[in-house]
Amino acid sequence: MLKKRLSGGPNRMVGGLAGTAMLAALAAPAMAQEAPITIVINQSPWFPGFQAVVELYEETSGNTVELDVNPFAGSLEKQRTAVRADESPFDILIMNAGFFVEFYTGGFINPLTDIDPEFTLNEDIFTFDDSTCWDEGNKLITCDGDGKLVSVPINPFLPLLHYRSDLYEENGLEVPTTWDQLYENAQVLHNPPQMYGISQRGQRGAFDVTFDVFPYIVSHGGGIFADQKGGDFTVTINSPETLAGMETYMKLASEVGHPSTAGQTQTNVIQNMATGRAGHIQGVPAPAQFDDPNQSAVVGKVDYAMVPGSADHGPAPGLGHWLGGIPKNIPDDRKQAALAFLEWFQTDEAQRAYAEAGSPPVSRAVMTSEMADQEPFRYMRALAESIPNAQLTFVIPEASQVLAVTELRFNEAIGGQMDLKEALNTAAAEIAKVMTDAGYDAPTLDDLQ
Numbered sequence: 085m086l087k088k089r090l091s092g093g094p095n096r097m098v099g100g101l102a103g104t105a106m107l108a109a110l111a112a113p114a115m116a117q118e119a120p121i122t123i124v125i126n127q128s129p130w131f132p133g134f135q136a137v138v139e140l141y142e143e144t145s146g147n148t149v150e151l152d153v154n155p156f157a158g159s160l161e162k163q164r165t166a167v168r169a170d171e172s173p174f175d176i177l178i179m180n181a182g183f184f185v186e187f188y189t190g191g192f193i194n195p196l197t198d199i200d201p202e203f204t205l206n207e208d209i210f211t212f213d214d215s216t217c218w219d220e221g222n223k224l225i226t227c228d229g230d231g232k233l234v235s236v237p238i239n240p241f242l243p244l245l246h247y248r249s250d251l252y253e254e255n256g257l258e259v260p261t262t263w264d265q266l267y268e269n270a271q272v273l274h275n276p277p278q279m280y281g282i283s284q285r286g287q288r289g290a291f292d293v294t295f296d297v298f299p300y301i302v303s304h305g306g307g308i309f310a311d312q313k314g315g316d317f318t319v320t321i322n323s324p325e326t327l328a329g330m331e332t333y334m335k336l337a338s339e340v341g342h343p344s345t346a347g348q349t350q351t352n353v354i355q356n357m358a359t360g361r362a363g364h365i366q367g368v369p370a371p372a373q374f375d376d377p378n379q380s381a382v383v384g385k386v387d388y389a390m391v392p393g394s395a396d397h398g399p400a401p402g403l404g405h406w407l408g409g410i411p412k413n414i415p416d417d418r419k420q421a422a423l424a425f426l427e428w429f430q431t432d433e434a435q436r437a438y439a440e441a442g443s444p445p446v447s448r449a450v451m452t453s454e455m456a457d458q459e460p461f462r463y464m465r466a467l468a469e470s471i472p473n474a475q476l477t478f479v480i481p482e483a484s485q486v487l488a489v490t491e492l493r494f495n496e497a498i499g500g501q502m503d504l505k506e507a508l509n510t511a512a513a514e515i516a517k518v519m520t521d522a523g524y525d526a527p528t529l530d531d532l533q
Contacts (some may be wrong), residue, residue: 118421133443167192186481208449235407249387273363298402301329302362346499433460
């Protein structure tokens with residue numbers, strides 16, 4: 085039976101998909117009995133869906149899974165400690181896009197094909213900018229050449245534009261494809277304090293405000309580095325392009341946004357939409373929250389689209405997704421058991437159940453299936469359209485150190501504690517120091533004037 089250990093956060097249990105599980109258990113062929121496994125995972129809006137799918141796995145397989153549930157930062161620290169121990173207490177690490185590279189480069193994650201040479205990623209599962217693969221010899225994230233499969237996507241955590249479809253219809257608005265169009269639509273809906281044209285996440289955290297501003301700066305041709313995947317670590321956070329992206333973000337915040345954007349968390353942003361106080365938000369899809377009458381005042385009134393881009397660049401949602409990897413420092417029987425779960429998780433049965441339990445799936449086939457035509461799953465086609473345009477935000481093990489800089493300086497600029505140009509120039513100098521101290525060639529641009 086599923087066990088769940090909680091380290092902080094609400095003690096929520098999900099009833100699961102009992103009826104589905106019973107039918108599947110009767111219909112499915114017998115599965116091999118595997119050793120019990122423990123999965124370390126973060127508490128998040130999509131966690132209940134994952135828990136329900138784990139329960140379904142236990143019902144259909146007879147195998148045992150324990151979930152060790154933690155706040156975001158707590159889960160990361162547990163993973164870092166576990167992979168350096170003589171033996172990890174965890175059999176699957178649920179790694180975030182901002183930090184998975186440090187586990188790859190540290191040599192802590194077991195290539196899945198080294199556990200079973202026949203194991204593959206299902207062709208319907210997205211690779212999320214090749215983040216599932218690692219070329220150890222060349223230290224590259226790639227599924228080509230010598231890249232080996234080292235993880236399986238768990239959750240497609242990337243932002244979509246959420247908008248009030250009822251108000252769009254009422255005001256004759258069209259779904260925006262550019263930031264300028266979004267601004268114009270937000271102007272129409274902006275009526276504070278009853279409603280804000282848009283609610284943005286601007287609070288400093290582990291990977292919060294940086295995640296929210298990433299689509300703005302990259303879709304203006306900016307970024308933090310020139311070309312991480314290509315090995316060019318020139319610091320570009322204070323480039324004119326990054327500045328333009330931040331100016332777009334801050335224009336929306338100051339003119340049609342929440343009056344305290346710098347203090348808005350992901351939870352605040354979701355609540356603003358759920359309580360009918362936001363015309364738009366940019367966030368990961370959490371449709372169950374908006375369609376639950378016990379949690380939402382906007383049931384059936386929220387729709388989804390790809391995040392906009394600038395006039396000169398296409399949309400560029402940042403990947404904040406989650407990957408499941410198996411640590412090297414566990415016994416072989418636990419590796420086999422962990423792999424069995426990751427193989428089952430990719431199946432159509434598991435992915436559909438995942439979606440039914442309220443979490444976005446990672447399967448293209450499910451996202452574009454007849455399920456997408458049903459009201460609860462109306463976000464799926466926008467998600468499937470967005471993933472091929474999504475980019476990794478970091479491909480370096482020093483991501484947490486760089487994020488400590490960007491989270492602080494972006495937040496200070498949004499909150500008016502520091503002039504925007506000064507904040508970007510300061511961040512550039514601080515990031516360059518992090519990178520040069522770590523041995524990278526990280527030249528900087530001239531300061532913005």
